[in-house]
Amino acid sequence: MLLDVRDLETHFYGDESVTRALGGISFQVNKGETLGVVGESGCGKSVTALSILRLLPKLTARTVGGEVRFHGRDILALSDREMRQIRGDRIAMIFQEPMTSLNPVYTVGRQIAEAVQIHTKASRSLAMAKAEEMLCLVRIADPQLRVNNYPYEMSGGMRQRAMIAMALACSPELLIADEPTTALDVTIQAQILRLIVDLKERTGTAVMFITHDLGVVAETCQRVIVMYAGRIVEQASVIDLFAHPAHPYTQGLMRSVPDRRRGRQRRLPEIPGIVPSLREPIVGCSFAPRCPFAIDICRDKTPALRDVGSSHAAACWRAEEVMGA
Amino acid sequence: MNGPLLKVQNLTKHYPLGSGLFKKTIPVIRAVEDVSFTVETGETFCIVGESGCGKSTIARLLMRLVEPTGGRVLIDGTDIAGLKKDALRAWRRRMQMVFQDPYSSLNPRLTAGQIITEPVENFECLGRRRHQALAADLLRKVGMSPEMMHRLPSELSGGQRQRLGIARALSLNPSLIIADEAVSALDVSVQAQILNLLLDLQQQMGIAFVFISHDLGVVEHIGHRVAVMYLGRIVELAPCEALFAKPIHPYTEALIAAAPVPDPTRLRLEAPVEGEVPSPVYPPSGCAFHPRCPLAVERCRIEVPPLVPMADGRVVACHVRAPATEISGNPALAGDRSILLAQ
Amino acid sequence: MALLIVLALAAPLYAGDPLSMDPFKRLQPPSAEMWFGSDNLGRDVFARTIFGARISLMVGLLSAVGAALGGLLIGVIAGYVRAFDNIVMRVMDGLMSIPTILLAIALISLTGSGVGILIVAITIPQLPSVTRMVRSAVLSVRERPYVEAAVSGGARLPKVLWRHILPSTIAPLMVQSAIVCADAILTEAGLSFLGVGVPPEIPSWGNMISSSRLYLSIAPLTIFAPGICLAVMVLAVNLLGDGLRDLFDPRAKRGR
Numbered sequence: 001m002l003l004d005v006r007d008l009e010t011h012f013y014g015d016e017s018v019t020r021a022l023g024g025i026s027f028q029v030n031k032g033e034t035l036g037v038v039g040e041s042g043c044g045k046s047v048t049a050l051s052i053l054r055l056l057p058k059l060t061a062r063t064v065g066g067e068v069r070f071h072g073r074d075i076l077a078l079s080d081r082e083m084r085q086i087r088g089d090r091i092a093m094i095f096q097e098p099m100t101s102l103n104p105v106y107t108v109g110r111q112i113a114e115a116v117q118i119h120t121k122a123s124r125s126l127a128m129a130k131a132e133e134m135l136c137l138v139r140i141a142d143p144q145l146r147v148n149n150y151p152y153e154m155s156g157g158m159r160q161r162a163m164i165a166m167a168l169a170c171s172p173e174l175l176i177a178d179e180p181t182t183a184l185d186v187t188i189q190a191q192i193l194r195l196i197v198d199l200k201e202r203t204g205t206a207v208m209f210i211t212h213d214l215g216v217v218a219e220t221c222q223r224v225i226v227m228y229a230g231r232i233v234e235q236a237s238v239i240d241l242f243a244h245p246a247h248p249y250t251q252g253l254m255r256s257v258p259d260r261r262r263g264r265q266r267r268l269p270e271i272p273g274i275v276p277s278l279r280e281p282i283v284g285c286s287f288a289p290r291c292p293f294a295i296d297i298c299r300d301k302t303p304a305l306r307d308v309g310s311s312h313a314a315a316c317w318r319a320e321e322v323m324g325a
Numbered sequence: 326m327n328g329p330l331l332k333v334q335n336l337t338k339h340y341p342l343g344s345g346l347f348k349k350t351i352p353v354i355r356a357v358e359d360v361s362f363t364v365e366t367g368e369t370f371c372i373v374g375e376s377g378c379g380k381s382t383i384a385r386l387l388m389r390l391v392e393p394t395g396g397r398v399l400i401d402g403t404d405i406a407g408l409k410k411d412a413l414r415a416w417r418r419r420m421q422m423v424f425q426d427p428y429s430s431l432n433p434r435l436t437a438g439q440i441i442t443e444p445v446e447n448f449e450c451l452g453r454r455r456h457q458a459l460a461a462d463l464l465r466k467v468g469m470s471p472e473m474m475h476r477l478p479s480e481l482s483g484g485q486r487q488r489l490g491i492a493r494a495l496s497l498n499p500s501l502i503i504a505d506e507a508v509s510a511l512d513v514s515v516q517a518q519i520l521n522l523l524l525d526l527q528q529q530m531g532i533a534f535v536f537i538s539h540d541l542g543v544v545e546h547i548g549h550r551v552a553v554m555y556l557g558r559i560v561e562l563a564p565c566e567a568l569f570a571k572p573i574h575p576y577t578e579a580l581i582a583a584a585p586v587p588d589p590t591r592l593r594l595e596a597p598v599e600g601e602v603p604s605p606v607y608p609p610s611g612c613a614f615h616p617r618c619p620l621a622v623e624r625c626r627i628e629v630p631p632l633v634p635m636a637d638g639r640v641v642a643c644h645v646r647a648p649a650t651e652i653s654g655n656p657a658l659a660g661d662r663s664i665l666l667a668q
Numbered sequence: 669m670a671l672l673i674v675l676a677l678a679a680p681l682y683a684g685d686p687l688s689m690d691p692f693k694r695l696q697p698p699s700a701e702m703w704f705g706s707d708n709l710g711r712d713v714f715a716r717t718i719f720g721a722r723i724s725l726m727v728g729l730l731s732a733v734g735a736a737l738g739g740l741l742i743g744v745i746a747g748y749v750r751a752f753d754n755i756v757m758r759v760m761d762g763l764m765s766i767p768t769i770l771l772a773i774a775l776i777s778l779t780g781s782g783v784g785i786l787i788v789a790i791t792i793p794q795l796p797s798v799t800r801m802v803r804s805a806v807l808s809v810r811e812r813p814y815v816e817a818a819v820s821g822g823a824r825l826p827k828v829l830w831r832h833i834l835p836s837t838i839a840p841l842m843v844q845s846a847i848v849c850a851d852a853i854l855t856e857a858g859l860s861f862l863g864v865g866v867p868p869e870i871p872s873w874g875n876m877i878s879s880s881r882l883y884l885s886i887a888p889l890t891i892f893a894p895g896i897c898l899a900v901m902v903l904a905v906n907l908l909g910d911g912l913r914d915l916f917d918p919r920a921k922r923g924r
Binding site: 040041155157158185186187188189190191193194212213214215216217218219238239241242252253254256257258259267268269270271274275 | 375376482483484485512513514515516517518520521524525539541542543545546547579580583584585586587588589590591597598599601602
């Protein structure tokens with residue numbers, strides 16, 4: 001097991017309120033696997049990534065409970081210095097908008113080389129050679145010319161490739177990708193997804209793939225966790241999840257995506273209502289107010305994640321009935 | 326009146342790059358190049374394409390938020406390009422727009438009620454009571470409670486704001502609504518709510534939509550006819566079902582293949598199309614798609630392919646898949662493409 | 669700031685006559701009768717300082733209002749009517765390249781001195797900065813989808829401007845006005861010091877500093893009183909500007 005997250009709890013502090021962005025989530029990432037994290041905006045999927053890497057804004061957010069074990073060591077207890085050595089070297093991250101995460105005043109090659117130099121004690125020229133090699137790996141045409149490009153001289157797709165090159169330059173064991181293709185066009189998205197899957201197979205890096213798009217999950221991941229209102233509501237292999245969703249939220253999510261197999265011009269099954277505010281404590285299941293399956297127990301007691309099949313867990317009192325529906 | 330509700334003929338828009346005070350030739354962005362199509366009453370006409378293909382520019386041209394470089398936009402047979410101020414304002418009642426971003430398209434300083442009744446107040450003076458009744462009525466139409474009329478946009482969720490945007494568009498009882506990426510900024514579950522709302526409104530009020538989107542799944546779900554655009558030109562225009570069942574233009578094919586499908590058991594065989602969308606300032610010669618096209622032949626590099634009508638009522642611009650020879654024997658058809666497009 | 673305004677407005681009620689001269693009480697140290705002592709002509713420095721505040725405030729506020737209104741008008745026109753934009757902004761650039769004080773001196777020497785002309789002379793050089801600010805605010809708002817939405821809803825130009833564009837220029841305009849106000853107070857003091865501002869018989873801080881600089885070692889209060897008041901006033905106006913900015917900035921309010 002590469003990464004073991006237990007009861008991770010993160011709060012955001014506003015002027016008068018506390019937002020419970022993560023309400024105690026536990027999951028594992030195994031060596032070399034691709035784990036998808038899906039959910040809609042505000043469900044806590046990005047906060048999970050930032051909490052693991054300890055990149056939360058210091059003034060407004062704090063991880064108040066739980067542990068994150070990387071190779072068995074709790075990285076939440078490490079000093080900042082030790083954390084910096086893990087970040088980038090053994091756990092790397094790519095973001096949604098590559099333009100904001102690349103420094104506009106340095107060439108792409110230099111930024112990759114710098115990442116290499118921080119973690120290995122390679123010489124400048126060796127690091128530049130490595131940068132060129134990485135650009136070649138992510139299939140940027142003419143890497144020997146492109147190393148000298150500034151980020152603004154590249155297209156969105158190419159910048160995302162450069163970001164991936166930078167993230168993979170130190171051969172990390174875990175790559176956290178936060179909506180890496182959301183800002184890209186469909187044809188470019190397909191190229192980048194294909195690239196990430198290929199590279200994962202070649203380097204054996206585990207990938208945690210954060211996205212809102214069920215289609216992207218289906219095409220890239222082996223295992224999936226579904227998040228809603230700061231909690232994990234379902235966890236399963238990708239095949240099981242799409243074949244028999246066991247949480248009414250997962251089911252609702254899948255049905256509300258337009259799908260040609262169900263016929264056109266029909267009303268889509270919608271999830272009524274809106275996501276609950278995380279400022280007030282939630283009693284019972286957070287999905288109960290929107291859930292067609294909700295019964296009294298759902299409104300009183302919060303369901304825990306429990307097994308509903310081999311390697312398939314759901315946090316729902318009526319998961320068996322949901323699966324049958 | 327049996328003519329089409331909206332008829333677009335050879336619409337073209339070039340944006341100059343920078344001001345040309347000291348330069349002799351100003352490079353232009355060819356945002357929209359010679360686009361023609363028609364929209365029938367009560368129909369959903371979709372425009373798909375990737376960023377920079379000109380689909381949003383078309384929306385703004387139709388609303389005359391920007392002036393076209395060339396071409397005509399006819400609504401019920403009247404050319405709106407020739408209209409002057411007051412006539413233009415009157416005409417705007419027939420055509421309204423729903424914007425992409427539910428955050429920036431609502432004035433943050435006005436209440437929900439003020440926002441949705443503003444278009445009506447531009448044309449007539451409403452008393453306080455009629456104003457309230459109208460606001461309540463519009464809110465109910467888009468599935469919101471009338472109490473919401475006193476809220477500010479910042480107190481509403483993304484989905485609710487987009488409902489306000491739709492209510493504002495409905496307030497003038499238009500016969501055509503242009504929706505520019507109206508559901509793209511929303512979460513899937515909210516997106517489903519809004520799409521259902523649009524479908525309901527169309528059924529109840531017979532409104533036609535020009536639905537602009539990059540999301541093929543959504544387009545396939547609600548569209549009647551679809552135009553696929555690449556670098557400012559329509560490359561394929563077809564009835565929705567036919568297009569998705571059997572795309573003819575290689576770009577349409579690539580676009581459909583690239584869209585992720587929420588089905589993990591589906592095997593992805595074909596490799597994604599290579600390369601990226603070229604700059605609209607210096608588009609490739611001939612067919613703009615030829616540098617990325619697996620089928621490209623010599624002719625594609627030299628000659629812009631014309632839109633050629635196919636047997637099933639679609640038009641395709643491709644030298645390989647839809648050679649122009651088919652119609653060369655019929656000059657009547659070749660002469661006026663817009664007749665074909667109206668079919 | 670409020671304290672200063674109240675003090676200045678209420679001046680005639682408690683301070684002595686700022687103009688009466690008493691040749692026998694020249695350059696006196698502070699006393700119960702004259703709190704800050706007297707100046708070279710035997711005038712009450714305290715009374716003159718307080719009355720000086722009225723002049724300074726009046727010049728500052730009127731210049732700020734003048735610059736704000738003028739700048740708003742020109743800025744909105746330049747921002748919304750494309751044809752004027754280039755011409756107006758080049759003129760403003762031209763104005764901006766001339767130092768404020770020189771321009772004011774030039775204007776005054778053309779017309780002769782007086783408080784009214786002084787305010788105009790101070791206002792004109794401040795126009796470019798306000799205009800620029802308003803123009804950029806208008807430019808950034810006019811591209812917003814909600815303005816386009818209003819236009820496609822059939823709104824007439826004046827309504828679009830009044831309802832959708834003007835409100836979002838008000839916040840930065842208030843802040844800019846506060847800065848202009850502070851600047852105007854300083855400029856007035858500078859001009860008066862140079863002798864081209866307010867006529868010398870009218871008490872103004874610039875006049876006072878100017879006329880007392882010769883007697884710095886004998887009667888330090890004659891120069892420090894108006895000097896310190898000037899500094900406090902400018903600081904207060906600037907703080908007011910900061911406060912206004914925080915009040916109007918929607919980002920600060922939303923807190924997210």
